[in-house]
Amino acid sequence: xxxxxxxxxxxxxxxxxxxxxxxxxxxxxxxxxxxxxxxxxxxxxxxxxxxxxxxxxxxxxxxxxxxxxxxxxxxxxxxxxxxxxxxxxxxxxxxxxxxxxxxxxxxxxxxxxxxxxxxxxxxxxxxxxxxxxxxxxxxxxxxxxxxxxxxxxxxxxxxxxxxxxxxxxxxxxxxxxxxxxxxxxxxxxxx
Amino acid sequence: xxxxxxxxxxxxxxxxxxxxxxxxxxxxxxxxxxxxxxxxxxxxxxxxxxxxxxxxxxxxxxxxxxxxxxxxxxxxxxxxxxxxxxxxxxxxxxxxxxxxxxxxxxxxxxxxxxxxxxxxxxxxxxxxxxxxxxxxxxxxxxxxxxxxxxxxxxxxxxxxxxxxxxxxxxxxxxxxxxxxxxxxxxxxxxx
Numbered sequence: 263x264x265x266x267x268x269x270x271x272x273x274x275x276x277x278x279x280x281x282x283x284x285x286x287x288x289x290x291x292x293x294x295x296x297x298x299x300x301x302x303x304x305x306x307x308x309x310x311x312x313x314x315x316x317x318x319x320x321x322x323x324x325x326x327x328x329x330x331x332x333x334x335x336x337x338x339x340x341x342x343x344x345x346x347x348x349x350x351x352x353x354x355x356x357x358x359x360x361x362x363x364x365x366x367x368x369x370x371x372x373x374x375x376x377x378x379x380x381x382x383x384x385x386x387x388x389x390x391x392x393x394x395x396x397x398x399x400x401x402x403x404x405x406x407x408x409x410x411x412x413x414x415x416x417x418x419x420x421x422x423x424x425x426x427x428x429x430x431x432x433x434x435x436x437x438x439x440x441x442x443x444x445x446x447x448x449x450x451x452x453x
Numbered sequence: 454x455x456x457x458x459x460x461x462x463x464x465x466x467x468x469x470x471x472x473x474x475x476x477x478x479x480x481x482x483x484x485x486x487x488x489x490x491x492x493x494x495x496x497x498x499x500x501x502x503x504x505x506x507x508x509x510x511x512x513x514x515x516x517x518x519x520x521x522x523x524x525x526x527x528x529x530x531x532x533x534x535x536x537x538x539x540x541x542x543x544x545x546x547x548x549x550x551x552x553x554x555x556x557x558x559x560x561x562x563x564x565x566x567x568x569x570x571x572x573x574x575x576x577x578x579x580x581x582x583x584x585x586x587x588x589x590x591x592x593x594x595x596x597x598x599x600x601x602x603x604x605x606x607x608x609x610x611x612x613x614x615x616x617x618x619x620x621x622x623x624x625x626x627x628x629x630x631x632x633x634x635x636x637x638x639x640x641x642x643x644x
Binding site: 285290291292293294295297298320321324325327328329331332336337338339340341343372373376 | 476481482483484485486488489511512515516518519520522523527528529530531532534563564567
């Protein structure tokens, strides 16, 4: 997605070899026009699936998922909650996830009543790196017996192996931009 | 807002005298059509202000703010981050806030580069009860020297005093629905 590559070239900051800061337009301040274009592009890539629910995880995926849902005939968005402690309440799916960047574990929690085997789910998130959060969401969709259409990711860091591993498990992953390196403070995109 | 009152009557759960659970349509699963109507109503109530930024706080305000921003000529949304520990990084506004419901303190953090005295800000959140989070956001807008148009709230619990106190400080607070009591498992709205 050329529009997004150009925006990254213009406004993203490379903090180190692993961290690309996009707080100018994506995950602190949000450019709503850009995110509408992102939503349209997700629709283009998943138009042949009959999506009934979009699922994301708090917090930075929520705005993207809500805007995108408008292009999928206003399907409901569910955002999974994060919890650092084991805190199962009511009838919920709860998957423990290892955060590599923060070096701690947390739970991904979603109420069972919002997901069932009649649903076809699109997962949406801002970043894909080691894929821990996304793997947790995939596990929940499988536990619910729902159909998984795939995952729409805004920025994938292909020098980390989350995308590779998840694609190998036969999940369709569509990343709008793929970053292969941040070395030397330079953003290099996949061709 | 009659549409919202009817939805609360139909799908909200009263957990106790203080807690109204709206996870069916607002803050876990999100009804994107309803939230578009909410966005239009915020626009109607703040149409005479020249809003340049919408600010909310993670996590459940983000989707509402992003959808609403489309009706304010796609102004940028900034979501303030919560942090339980003192964690000031870079040049940020950081206000400590007391959470009454969770009985602990947390920080509300917003990067200084995204807010200045030329901005006119609309604050948006899903709930207003004791007003702690909203007061934190108001303090940040004032520190930045920005103009505060007011706050757009989806559901205000008027049996708690946040709305009263904030209005007494001359901030315009527009709540789409006002709940005056949850006693006896019944939702009573203000007239």
